[in-house]
Amino acid sequence: MITTINNKHKKLNVPNLRFPEFEGEWEESTIGEMFDLYSGNTPSRLNKEHFKGTVNWISSGELKEHYLSSSKEQISEEAAKNLKLLPVGTFVIAIYGLEAEGVRGTGSITQEPSTISQACMSFIPKGVIENEFLYSWYKKHGNVIGIRYAQGTKQQNLSYDILEKFRIAYPNTKEQEKLNKFISLLDKRIATQNKIIEDLKKLKSAIIEIEYTPNTKNTSPIGDVIEQISKRNKNNAIQNVLSVSNRQGFIKQSDQFENRNVASEDTSNYKIVEQNDFAFNPARINVGSIARLTTFEKGIVSPMYVCFRTQENVAPEYIDYFFESKHFYCEIQKRLEGSVRQCLSFEGLCNIPLSLPSFEIQQRIGKRIFTLGQKIKMETDLLELLNKQKQYLLRQMFI
Incomplete structure (x- = not known):
């Protein structure tokens, strides 16, 4: 596409960018x-x-x-x-x-x-x-x-x-037609990109369901391979306050609450989490509020969170993707407690059955799904750039 920039005609009723x-x-x-x-x-x-x-x-x-x-x-x-x-x-x-x-x-x-x-x-x-x-x-x-x-x-x-x-x-009609065709091509490219991302997400979900569908001969309670942690932030030594989002995992609390600090000034009772530790909100785990800490070396979370880590014979990434499976979601529903607000206790989590292959296979499965996740992120970033490009062109080519 060849366009011209109308720097010389800013006072005229014409767009900034135009076909020559x-x-x-x-x-x-x-x-x-x-x-x-x-x-x-x-x-x-x-x-x-x-x-x-x-x-x-x-x-x-x-x-x-x-x-x-x-x-x-x-x-x-x-x-x-x-x-x-x-x-x-x-x-x-x-x-x-x-x-x-x-x-x-x-x-x-x-x-x-x-x-x-x-x-x-x-x-x-x-x-x-x-x-x-x-x-x-x-x-x-x-x-x-x-x-x-x-x-x-x-x-x-x-x-x-x-x-x-x-x-x-x-x-005039001819210029409208050319603009319409151009925008239509942009939208088709964006639609294709959306389809690429949708197909990759379906593939990831299918792999997770295949790998984590329980085999009754090799299942054991997840409580056998995880341990609860509850180390407190004594003397307010750590200031990195985190929350668990159902879409983004661990994020800074200020990001989740639009730069508002909702944490107590005294965070000495907050729980310390380190890289590869897990945390979940007992009242929101049914909508996906459970995550593994990968983006920060260390942080603190509200005392309301349940925190745990995997034992040495279990790859944390293998457990991480298990929490995205339909099997895990179905097992959660069986163990929610409470009438007004249903919650999942750590004991309830520990009773959920998990298929556990060898450590090497766990790592291989985790790496495979992680690589696919990175591919999805790359394609999603490209989609964001395409949308930004379209918005820029709309601003420049239309009045």
């Missing part, structure tokens, strides 16, 4: 002048038969990808009679519940005739602006629009009256 064969200022109109806007609706949920059909009924949470073919729920043709059937190629955005994670600024283009829920708004072009161009424009501006203009206290929403008044700058 195009020149002249872009036009400008309001969204309402260029598009017919339609919000959706919901068939009566009292009639379950309405949700047994073949017509797409799109909800706001599905608008994450560039193109949307089939929706999670399909409604009957009878139910669709009371809703507007949108043609293929309609741009749809989320307008309700924008405070929810990942909802604000989302939009997709339909690839099949579809209806939409009341949490969505659709745009059908009246004239020269194509939906593909609107998609890219909204990818640049949608998040800011949601932050600045969404209304509501408990739930942040956008309305027709707000959206129709926004001004949109646009080039």
